[in-house]
Amino acid sequence: MNGSVSARMLRTIAAWVVVAIFFFPIYYWTSVAFKHGNDIFNRPPKLFAFTPTFDNFQKVFGISLGSGGITVTPGGGNFYMAPRVWDSIVIATLSTVLAVAIATLAAYALSRMNFRGRHSFVGWVLSTRMMPPVAVAVPMFFIYKNFGLIDTYTGMVLIHALMNLPLAVLLMKSFFDDIPSEIDESAIVDGASRFMIFRRIVLPMAKGGIAATAVLCFIFSWTEFLFALTLTTTSLKTVPVVSSTFVTSIGTAWGNMAALGAASIIPAFIFILLVQKHLVRGLTMGSLKQ
């Protein structure tokens, strides 16, 4: 806005300071992951001057940093979390695939076909997004118990897919709306069937949108807490739920927890950078286009 050099300088400095304040907790948490216990429990808190250690990662992931480079030894112990990370990845991936598949089909119809009650249908899909998870989790807990779905991938995949469906449908619809429907119409003139148009023409054109939808579904499943807490008990657990394992009667294993937390951010962050172009559209369920 303002052209003067000093005003621009001031703005740049202010911007870096503000972002640094927001970044600080992430830095601090990551530093805890590399700290020995006595450096964590120190007053005043140690921010920069500490001897880094890889012990926390070794305990949590079995990864150790020796003279021969990085070695991975799958270990036991209560705090060995690699299987839980695997659980999270499986649930997030499969629920994403399911949600995106169902949503893409439905979104195509909502974007292209004129039928009575289409607006109310979109409204209904949106209103399912307003359901508090607790209102779904309580009944689902009893149903899952009856069907033996507690602690199963199937159960978690279904519930996370459901949770992501409103977002995925509305978002995919907005991406389909961007593709001119004349393309469909001319293909129909050439004798193509609806499904063929969908598969051969519209889907490839919406690739970027599908990727963005998938990334957001993945992240929301990855970070989800209440369903995972309620519908899993022992043999299956996701990363957010398992973080409470580190709180024990003899104190909290902050270093180990931080190692898990720091590692859990990385894959999600890389994913989200890949679709940054569509991020705002995704966060607003397709209602704002960048």
Next chain:
Amino acid sequence: MRVAQARRLVISDHPLPWLLPLVAILLVFTVYPLIYNIWLSFHEFVPRRRALEFVGTENWVQLWNDTRFWQSLVITFTYFAIALVFELVLGMAIALLLDSDGFGFGFLRGVLTMTLVIPPAIVGMMYLLMEDPQFGVISYLLQSIGLLNSNNPILATASTALAGVLVAEIWQWTPFMVLIFLAGLRALPPEPYEAAMIDGASSFQIFRRITLPMMSKVIAIAVLVRGIDLFRVFDYVFVMTSGGPGASTYSLSLYAWQQTFSFVKWGYGATLSLVTLVIILVIANLFIRIAKVRW
């Protein structure tokens, strides 16, 4: 002629097969739980007989007379309002600050995105450590500038616990607002600004008379999407305070969850979660009407 024919075909195609999987899963996982919740709210689990018994409107009467319910309603609304105001104001201020093509600004926007991908439960844990009365970096900072007494741990003092939770909430979700507002700001047309500059308007006037009105749709959507989540708050309070100390951080969702799973009050828990649902639906739909948000 051929175009008209094609158009007819497009319109006459039946949407049912396309929508069926979605409808099926939404019916099973939202409509069924809703009905089950309503049914459950007229029953209660009787531990002695290990069975659900019909209790009529007892749960609803209990709800009306339950001071803890009203308290958690007030706490949820307080949390909702404070978080929303802070996230909106801070979000707008930071978005205006970052709305520049200068060197490094793209990087800064990317860094802000990081907070959004951390599981809220883990964010809660992060702040639990940072607000630890002895070793926490936030507590240390506040104590050393004299704002906090070391005898009053942030999360274990009734008057400050909610603020302690809100810090985590606002930290994680202000960048959400920043990203949305930035996108809105970047899409604004330049002409009104040029005209205002010529007329010699101050930058506050420009913001108040041009930016804000043109951003109203963006703001409305941000409020709706964030507001829905704020009202269902569970993760932070569950991890950081479990509702305590006393009942100073009990959100509706947490209260409903604990009634069901900690106190085996299945019927009452269902009643509470139904009330939460109805409040959200009513407020959100009113808001959609009033702010004319469209999908």
